[in-house]
Structure formats: C-alpha cells, structure tokens
Amino acid sequence: MAAVNPDLQSERDGATFDTNKLTFLLDGGEGMTERRREVEAEALADPEVTGGPHYHFMSRPEQYSDAVRKAVHYMKQAKTGKFDNPADAHWYRNTLWPNEMAPIGLHTTMFLPTLENNSSPEQKEKWAPLAKDFKIIGTYSQTEMGHGTNLKALETTATYEPELEQFILHSPTLSSIKWWPGGLGKTSNFAVVMASMIIKGKNYGMHPFIVQLRSLEDHTVITGIEVGDIGPKFGFNTIDNGYLKFDHVRIPRENLLMKNAVVEPDGTYVRIAKNEKAAYSTMIFVRAMIVLEVATRGLAQACTIAVRYSCVRRQSELVPGGPEPKVLDFQTQQYKLLPVLASCYAYWFSGLFIRMTYFQINYEIQQGNIDLLPELHAVSSGLKAFTSYGSMAGIEQCRLACGGHGFSQASGLPKIYTTMTAGCTYEGENSVLYLQMARYLMKSFLQAEKGETTTNSVAYLSKKNLDKCVLGATLSPDTIIAAYEHRAARLVRKAGLRVNALEAAGKPYHEAWNLTSVQFTKAAEAHCHYFVVLKFADTLEEMEDEAEIHNVLLQLFQLYACYGITNYAADFTEDGFMSQEQLDMVRLRVLDLMADIRPNAVALVDSFDYPDHILGSVLGRYDGNVYENLYKWAKDSPLNKTEVHDSYYKYLQPMITGKSNL
Ligand SMILES: CCCCCCCCCCCCCC(=O)SCCNC(=O)CCNC(=O)[C@H](O)C(C)(C)COP(=O)(O)OP(=O)(O)OC[C@H]1O[C@@H](n2cnc3c(N)ncnc32)[C@H](O)[C@@H]1OP(=O)(O)O
Numbered sequence: 001m002a003a004v005n006p007d008l009q010s011e012r013d014g015a016t017f018d019t020n021k022l023t024f025l026l027d028g029g030e031g032m033t034e035r036r037r038e039v040e041a042e043a044l045a046d047p048e049v050t051g052g053p054h055y056h057f058m059s060r061p062e063q064y065s066d067a068v069r070k071a072v073h074y075m076k077q078a079k080t081g082k083f084d085n086p087a088d089a090h091w092y093r094n095t096l097w098p099n100e101m102a103p104i105g106l107h108t109t110m111f112l113p114t115l116e117n118n119s120s121p122e123q124k125e126k127w128a129p130l131a132k133d134f135k136i137i138g139t140y141s142q143t144e145m146g147h148g149t150n151l152k153a154l155e156t157t158a159t160y161e162p163e164l165e166q167f168i169l170h171s172p173t174l175s176s177i178k179w180w181p182g183g184l185g186k187t188s189n190f191a192v193v194m195a196s197m198i199i200k201g202k203n204y205g206m207h208p209f210i211v212q213l214r215s216l217e218d219h220t221v222i223t224g225i226e227v228g229d230i231g232p233k234f235g236f237n238t239i240d241n242g243y244l245k246f247d248h249v250r251i252p253r254e255n256l257l258m259k260n261a262v263v264e265p266d267g268t269y270v271r272i273a274k275n276e277k278a279a280y281s282t283m284i285f286v287r288a289m290i291v292l293e294v295a296t297r298g299l300a301q302a303c304t305i306a307v308r309y310s311c312v313r314r315q316s317e318l319v320p321g322g323p324e325p326k327v328l329d330f331q332t333q334q335y336k337l338l339p340v341l342a343s344c345y346a347y348w349f350s351g352l353f354i355r356m357t358y359f360q361i362n363y364e365i366q367q368g369n370i371d372l373l374p375e376l377h378a379v380s381s382g383l384k385a386f387t388s389y390g391s392m393a394g395i396e397q398c399r400l401a402c403g404g405h406g407f408s409q410a411s412g413l414p415k416i417y418t419t420m421t422a423g424c425t426y427e428g429e430n431s432v433l434y435l436q437m438a439r440y441l442m443k444s445f446l447q448a449e450k451g452e453t454t455t456n457s458v459a460y461l462s463k464k465n466l467d468k469c470v471l472g473a474t475l476s477p478d479t480i481i482a483a484y485e486h487r488a489a490r491l492v493r494k495a496g497l498r499v500n501a502l503e504a505a506g507k508p509y510h511e512a513w514n515l516t517s518v519q520f521t522k523a524a525e526a527h528c529h530y531f532v533v534l535k536f537a538d539t540l541e542e543m544e545d546e547a548e549i550h551n552v553l554l555q556l557f558q559l560y561a562c563y564g565i566t567n568y569a570a571d572f573t574e575d576g577f578m579s580q581e582q583l584d585m586v587r588l589r590v591l592d593l594m595a596d597i598r599p600n601a602v603a604l605v606d607s608f609d610y611p612d613h614i615l616g617s618v619l620g621r622y623d624g625n626v627y628e629n630l631y632k633w634a635k636d637s638p639l640n641k642t643e644v645h646d647s648y649y650k651y652l653q654p655m656i657t658g659k660s661n662l
C-alpha cells in the first residue's frame with residue numbers, strides 16, 4: 001500500500017478521538033462493524049467484485065451487461081445461504097455495486113418484501129422460496145406513463161372472469177403503460193403488478209398481482225405482453241428501468257396477492273386488512289430505508305471525498321507570502337463543508353431511528369394493531385423527503401467544494417449525485433410526501449386546538465410552547481429543541497389557521513388546502529427539521545461514557561442546529577420569539593463551531609469507514625495520493641488508447657489536408 005500523503009496523515013494524527021469507536025456507534029455496535037468489515041473484506045478480495053471493466057469507461061449497454069454479470073455472481077453467492085442475515089447481503093451488494101443500482105435491486109428491495117407482506121400464507125409458501133432462491137426474478141411494477149403519484153388513477157386493469165376463475169390484465173391506453181420499474185426492461189421474468197381490480201363492473205382500486213413476464217426457459221416474452229427498457233437516464237444506468245404493456249393477458253385468480261383482500265371463485269370481494277392502504281405497505285418500508293441507506297450514505301461518501309481532498313489540496317495564500325494552505329483552512333471552505341458534514345451525522349441518527357421504528361411498528365401491524373400506521377406513514381414520508389433533498393443539495397455542495405476536479409467523474413461525485421438524487425423522486429415525489437405529512441400535521445393541529453393531547457412525533461403541538469427563546473451561548477440541547485419546536489408549531493398553526501379562515505370565507509376544503517399547500521410544505525419541512533434535531537439530541541443523551549466522541553458530536557449537533565437557524569432566520573425571529581442579539585450570537589457560534597470541528601474533520605469522515613472501492617474516487621482516496629492517480633486515470637481514458645483517434649481520419653484529416661487515408 002502506498003504511503004499516506006503527509007497532509008492527510010497529519011490530520012489523522014491530530015484527531016481528538018478514536019475513529020474506530022465512532023464507527024461502532026454509527027454501525028450500531030462493535031459487533032456490527034466487525035461483521036460489516038468481514039463481509040466487505042471478503043467481497044473486496046474477490047476479483048468478480050473488484051475486477052471487471054472500468055465503470056466510467058463503459059457504454060451504457062456495457063454497464064448494464066457488467067451489472068448483470070455481477071448479479072449472477074451475487075445470486076450464486078446468495079444461493080449458498082451465506083447471506084441469510086439481510087445485513088450481510090446488504091453490505092455485500094453495496095460493495096458489489098457501489099453507488100449503482102443493481103438490475104436485481106428491485107427484486108430484493110420491493111418484489112420479495114411485497115410477496116412476503118402481501119401474500120396469504122399459502123401464497124407466501126409458494127412464491128417466497130422461489131424468489132429467495134432466484135428461481136424467479138421480479139420487480140415492483142406500479143408507476144405508469146401517465147400516473148406515478150396518483151395511485152387511485154392507475155389505468156392498468158385486472159378484470160375478473162368468474163367462469164374461468166381468471167383475471168385479465170390489460171393496458172387500455174398509452175398512458176396506462178407501466179413505466180419506470182427497475183429491472184423490468186430486460187432482467188426480470190416476473191413482476192408484482194399493481195392494477196385496478198374490476199369485478200362485475202365495479203372498480204375496487206389498486207391491488208397487487210404476481211405476473212409472469214418472460215419464459216423461464218429462454219427469457220422470451222409471454223404472449224400478450226410487451227416489455228422493454230425505457231432508455232438512458234440522468235443516472236441509474238446499470239439498471240434497466242422498463243415499460244410494460246398488457247394485451248388481455250390472463251392470469252389465475254390465485255395470482256392476486258391475498259393477504260389484505262380475497263376474491264372468492266364466484267367473484268365475491270372480501271377485504272381483510274383493517275386499513276384500506278394496506279397495499280401501500282412496501283412503499284412505507286422503502287421510504288423508511290431510504291433515509292439511512294440512500295440519502296445519508298450518499299452524503300457520507302460525498303463528505304468523505306470533499307473533506308479529505310480539501311486537506312490534500314493546497315492553493316493560494318492565507319498568510320501573505322506564506323506557504324499555500326490546505327483549502328480546508330479557508331473559513332469559506334469550512335462553511336461549504338462542515339455544516340453539510342454535521343447534517344450527515346444528523347440524518348444518520350434519524351435514519352437509525354426510523355429504521356428501528358419501522359420494524360417495531362410493522363411488527364405491531366402484522367399482529368393486527370394498526371394504531372401507529374398513520375404516524376409511521378407520516379414520519380417515513382417526511383424524513384424521506386427531508387433527508388433526500390438535504391443530501392442532494394449537500395452532495396452538490398461537496399462537488400463544488402472540489403473545484404475543477406469535482407467536475408470530473410474521477411472525483412466519484414457525479415455518480416454519487418446522480419444515483420442519490422433519484423431518491424427525491426422515486427418512492428413518492430418529495431413535495432407529494434411533504435403534503436402527506438402535512439395532512440397528518442393538520443389533523444394533529446385540529447386535535448390540539450380542541451384541547452386534546454397529541455402524541456409521538458407531534459406531541460409538541462399540544463404542549464404550551466415558550467413565547468420567548470431562551471437560547472444562550474452555551475447552546476444547550478434543551479434550548480435548541482425548544483426553539484425548533486416553537487418554529488414548527490408556529491408554522492403548522494399558521495397554515496392550519498389559514499385553512500380554517502379560507503373555509504370560513506366560503507372556500508371548499510380542497511381549495512383551502514391547495515391555497516395553503518406551500519405554507520404546509522414549509523411547515524412539514526420545519527417539523528422534519530425539528531425531528532432530526534431531536535433525534536440527534538436523543539443520541540447524545542443516550543451515549544455512554546465516550547467523552548471525546550460526545551464532545552465532537554455535541555459540536556456537530558450545535559453546528560447543525562445553529563446553521564439551520566441562520567438559514568431559516570425569519571422563521572425564528574419574525575414573531576419576536578428569537579431576538580436579533582440571539583440571532584447574531586448564533587451566527588457567530590456557527591463560525592466558532594467550525595473552527596472547533598476543523599481539526600477533527602478528517603477523523604469524522606474516516607469514521608464513516610468507506611473502503612476506497614465503494615467511494616470510487618480519486619480525490620477521496622484514503623491515502624490522499626490524488627495527483628499521481630488523477631494522471632493515471634487520464635491515461636486510462638479510452639480516448640487515449642491510440643495516439644491519433646479514428647475521428648481524425650474520418651473528419652479532421654479531409655478538412656485539414658484535403659485527403660483521407662480511410
Ligand atoms: C435495504 C433497503 C435499501 C433501500 C434502497 C432503496 C432503493 C430504491 C430503489 C428505487 C425504488 C423506486 C421504487 C418506486 O418508486 S415504486 C413506486 C412508488 N410510488 C409512490 O411512492 C407513489 C406515491 N403516491 C402515493 O403513495 C399515494 O398515492 C399518495 C400517498 C400520494 C396519495 O394516496 P391516495 O391518493 O391513495 O390517498 P390520499 O392522499 O387521498 O390519502 C388517503 C389516506 O391514506 C393515507 N395514506 C396514504 N398513503 C399511505 C400509506 N402508504 N400508508 C398508510 N396510509 C397512507 C393518507 O394519510 C390518508 O389518510 P387520512 O388523512 O385520510 O387519514
């Protein structure tokens with residue numbers, strides 16, 4: 001291994017805490033870190049994982065094909081039973097497809113979970129083993145060309161025919177063609193298809209059906225089905241997002257996944273689930289996972305790259321006539337990166353929280369207790385929107401902080417960005433999800449107005465909030481939380497009162513709601529911001545005797561909170577809650593905190609513990625040897641394979657010399 005760049009080594013030598021210990025905290029315990037590292041090490045030692053063509057030097061069809069090669073490798077490994085622990089499988093996949101979507105990604109994240117959570121016991125027994133053993137490969141096919149958000153308007157129909165006990169799947173219009181499902185175009189041979197179920201002329205709404213798309217013998221497409229890839233995208237080029245059109249395709253009655261609703265042979269419809277949105281359960285699962293696995297991890301990688309590079313890159317002068325400093329020593333560079341780093345830690349702790357909460361509440365739901373479903377839906381929707389947007393903006397900030405080299409694919413940042421930014425749209429477009437959370441906030445506001453107690457994430461709405469901010473220079477977590485509570489409560493209340501006022505003025509509720517929806521998305525954002533601050537504070541409180549780590553996390557917490565206040569200053573001050581003096585103090589504390597955190601910046605990103613292979617970045621290499629590897633990267637570029645490129649003979653030569661050697 002090459003010697004570490006002394007500029008990076010000096011950063012590591014100067015850290016005030018043990019990065020390993022912070023990694024344990026982030027992973028959820030020392031045992032988890034050890035196991036993750038074992039799985040990653042095994043994958044990294046395997047040439048099928050780390051070998052293969054260079055990602056950036058392949059065309060899109062080559063990228064897809066190579067991703068399928070890796071998928072086969074993964075499936076072979078999985079079949080041996082070595083990934084029976086889902087976390088092991090997850091870490092292995094992250095190493096195999098760093099910041100890429102696997103062509104079988106939807107199989108593992110949505111197809112299998114939908115089969116497991118939406119099937120009757122008999123169906124589960126039939127289908128789940130086939131999917132787990134990759135005897136069938138499936139995707140989750142819901143979105144159509146005309147509708148992704150409005151699920152009530154899906155046009156694909158599943159019409160029941162009692163005589164033959166079959167459903168007939170049909171795409172009646174152009175806009176009803178399924179569009180976007182990952183792995184649908186070329187890879188999958190099965191899909192869970194969401195279609196509007198029609199029995200005796202009555203539409204029962206969206207239901208899940210398991211449908212075979214391709215032959216298990218030769219992968220040819222089943223008669224009546226048209227399926228293909230939707231073409232190149234902003235990112236996600238290793239996956240074949242697809243389209244799917246049905247022409248009166250018949251499937252047996254038993255292919256309706258019947259955990260939540262049963263259709264009897266004679267066509268009698270029996271609803272079993274207590275909540276009519278039971279068919280939406282897989283979306284809640286994925287939204288809850290996106291917070292940590294997509295938004296936070298993408299941002300953590302971008303921070304790792306930008307912070308390390310900023311300690312290797314030297315430019316300009318700090319002291320007149322002095323040596324060129326590391327660019328991270330410029331205050332403006334710290335301002336670009338350290339608040340983003342702080343937000344990454346904040347999202348991480350919320351991500352751990354929502355992941356755990358999802359499994360707890362889902363367990364209750366499986367036992368028939370659906371009381372906490374609205375809370376889970378609201379919080380997972382809001383946090384997905386809040387963290388994916390914050391990460392998208394943060395990753396771009398990291399790219400800008402790397403100057404010219406940030407624009408090169410060699411930085412790894414464009415790939416991280418284009419993969420992560422899709423998370424603002426898929427699994428529920430962010431504004432749409434904020435509005436779902438807003439619906440919950442509105443209901444909670446009305447409860448609080450009636451004097452009822454609101455609970456869980458909205459408990460603060462029925463509490464008496466402080467009228468005056470008590471935040472002082474010590475920035476105690478309690479006073480910070482109180483400030484964020486006040487802001488969220490005020491914005492929710494303001495929006496809620498406006499809906500009431502518009503209604504009182506004669507507007508119908510839907511119109512009053514639409515006229516208040518910008519205010520409500522801001523209130524939902526403020527609520528999520530408060531929640532993320534709260535979860536960060538909870539983590540600090542629950543931490544056991546690691547004083548050095550507690551210190552640096554407290555600084556990050558304070559930076560995250562103060563930076564948020566300065567960015568949304570009007571929200572905190574316009575009603576006189578926070579004084580101008582307090583705001584000025586907070587602004588200065590941001591600068592002080594950056595200076596406090598600066599010596600630990602590299603240790604804080606090292607604690608994310610990403611191997612170079614996953615980062616995929618010349619700028620963010622652990623050893624900091626950036627320039628020699630940038631030079632090597634350029635030399636490997638396919639355009640440099642020959643001294644004179646073919647295009648010279650084809651186009652330039654005839655123009656310049658008037659003759660052609662072709
Ligand atoms: C390990 C894992 C790694 C993860 C990696 C991830 C990689 C991912 C790779 C890429 C993968 C990409 C894969 C993909 O992209 S898959 C496709 C994902 N598609 C979507 O997310 C569609 C978004 N649209 C919707 O979800 C709904 O249509 C919305 C929600 C917008 C409205 O809906 P609708 O018009 O039907 O309803 P309503 O507004 O009248 O509201 C009616 C009531 O319903 C309640 N309600 C609504 N929804 C839920 C719910 N879910 N659970 C419980 N309750 C719910 C709601 O609160 C309200 O309650 P109330 O107020 O009346 O009491």
Ligand SMILES: Cc1cc2nc3c(=O)[nH]c(=O)nc-3n(C[C@H](O)[C@H](O)[C@H](O)COP(=O)(O)OP(=O)(O)OC[C@H]3O[C@@H](n4cnc5c(N)ncnc54)[C@H](O)[C@@H]3O)c2cc1C
Nearest residue numbers: 140141142143147148149180181182422426427428429431
């Ligand atoms: C990379 C990627 C992968 C995907 N994978 C899958 C998959 O595997 N399976 C699958 O089924 N789907 C998949 N999708 C589809 C995805 O879930 C939808 O694109 C997403 O839910 C957004 O829906 P839409 O495209 O209809 O957006 P639209 O709803 O058309 O959004 C357009 C604009 O309209 C606004 N808007 C829409 N409705 C409202 C409203 N009620 N109130 C206010 N504003 C509104 C939105 O905020 C947005 O600004 C994928 C999409 C992408 C980009």
